[in-house]
Amino acid sequence: MRYARMPIEVESPEEYGYARIRWNLSESSVADQKLSDLGLTIPDLTLLYGEHRGRIRLRELIAAEGQGLSADDVLVTTGAAGALFIIATSLLSADDHLVVIRPNYATNLETPKAIGCAVTHVDLAFEDGFRLDPERIVAAITPRTRLVSVTCPHNPTGVMLSRAELDALVAITARAGCRLLVDETYRDLSFDAPLPVAAGLSEHVISVASLSKAYGVPGIRIGWLVSRDPALREVFLAASEQISICGSVMDEWVAEQVMQRRGQILPPRLAQMHARLGRVSAWIEGEPLLEWVKPSGGVVCFPRMTSEPPGGTEGFYRRLLEDHGAYVGPGHWFERPDSYFRLGYGWPTDRELDAGLAAISAALRG
Numbered sequence: 001m002r003y004a005r006m007p008i009e010v011e012s013p014e015e016y017g018y019a020r021i022r023w024n025l026s027e028s029s030v031a032d033q034k035l036s037d038l039g040l041t042i043p044d045l046t047l048l049y050g051e052h053r054g055r056i057r058l059r060e061l062i063a064a065e066g067q068g069l070s071a072d073d074v075l076v077t078t079g080a081a082g083a084l085f086i087i088a089t090s091l092l093s094a095d096d097h098l099v100v101i102r103p104n105y106a107t108n109l110e111t112p113k114a115i116g117c118a119v120t121h122v123d124l125a126f127e128d129g130f131r132l133d134p135e136r137i138v139a140a141i142t143p144r145t146r147l148v149s150v151t152c153p154h155n156p157t158g159v160m161l162s163r164a165e166l167d168a169l170v171a172i173t174a175r176a177g178c179r180l181l182v183d184e185t186y187r188d189l190s191f192d193a194p195l196p197v198a199a200g201l202s203e204h205v206i207s208v209a210s211l212s213k214a215y216g217v218p219g220i221r222i223g224w225l226v227s228r229d230p231a232l233r234e235v236f237l238a239a240s241e242q243i244s245i246c247g248s249v250m251d252e253w254v255a256e257q258v259m260q261r262r263g264q265i266l267p268p269r270l271a272q273m274h275a276r277l278g279r280v281s282a283w284i285e286g287e288p289l290l291e292w293v294k295p296s297g298g299v300v301c302f303p304r305m306t307s308e309p310p311g312g313t314e315g316f317y318r319r320l321l322e323d324h325g326a327y328v329g330p331g332h333w334f335e336r337p338d339s340y341f342r343l344g345y346g347w348p349t350d351r352e353l354d355a356g357l358a359a360i361s362a363a364l365r366g
């Protein structure tokens with residue numbers, strides 16, 4: 001493995017310093033929650049080594065989200081990031097080939113790079129509404145392809161696959177004899193009915209998700225992977241045991257409580273995010289210096305500039321932060337030009353969001 005730090009992490013607000021940012025529109029989750037916001041007090045837990053696959057009740061709650069899944073199909077991991085790492089390092093070696101969509105959450109691109117496998121990127125284009133044509137996956141698959149990796153709802157565009165597109169990907173990868181990874185980290189933030197948990201559709205499909213984004217608890221570092229293939233699950237468990245033996249007893253306890261309250265937490269949150277999206281929509285449609293593809297899930301969108309700002313994109317990002325105190329995720333976080341940026345509308349308050357949007361408009365003008 002050849003590790004390199006990813007720009008999205010080097011330049012993340014927590015590394016840069018939250019206190020130095022006034023209007024933070026760079027986040028990809030809803031607002032961070034306190035234990036008290038969730039009505040939780042940590043009990044007197046025994047700090048033992050927990051079940052290696054993750055606390056059974058937590059896994060049952062996760063499995064209940066999909067069709068035909070049981071707790072045995074679930075492995076609790078250190079965030080979705082941990083799940084993605086386990087999957088990439090378990091399935092890919094330098095002799096293998098991966099097909100992955102781009103832009104994408106950076107780990108989906110970077111870990112395969114660190115492994116040194118052959119990679120074909122299927123680039124999603126603004127002009128196509130960032131939609132994935134499954135035929136492009138067919139064209140990218142080679143006899144050495146072991147894994148096809150997609151993300152839905154997508155980060156950074158917020159675009160979703162249709163059910164027909166997901167089914168096509170399942171069929172294409174089955175025919176090719178490779179695995180399909182669906183990163184479903186934003187699934188609970190689908191504005192229309194969510195797609196099924198993909199791992200429930202076939203044994204060769206792996207789903208990944210976490211509590212970080214929809215529930216605002218990235219600090220408990222709880223995610224999971226789901227696979228109905230028992231042999232593959234053993235490999236994933238072996239990887240997980242070599243990394244950390246088991247997860248954190250405290251984190252898993254909190255995660256279980258959050259999952260149990262899912263039915264109360266999600267509906268108001270989705271309504272709130274829908275309203276937020278309305279605010280962004282009204283702003284961007286009156287902003288001639290930007291264009292976008294309206295998202296249908298998640299809490300981010302990926303607008304692009306319609307003309308070069310004064311001082312170029314560098315000047316724009318500098319003014320935005322230094323003069324206006326606002327922060328967004330520049331395109332290079334996602335291996336795209338900096339004329340695109342990721343705007344997160346779920347994390348700030350309404351007032352902060354409005355101030356951040358006004359700051360973007362001002363910084364675009366110089």
Ligand SMILES: Cc1ncc(COP(=O)(O)O)c(C=O)c1O
Nearest residue numbers: 079080081105155185210212223
């Ligand atoms: C698509 C996607 N997958 C996975 C992750 C990792 O999230 P976590 O490890 O906090 O669950 C992120 C975080 O931004 C993401 O956007």
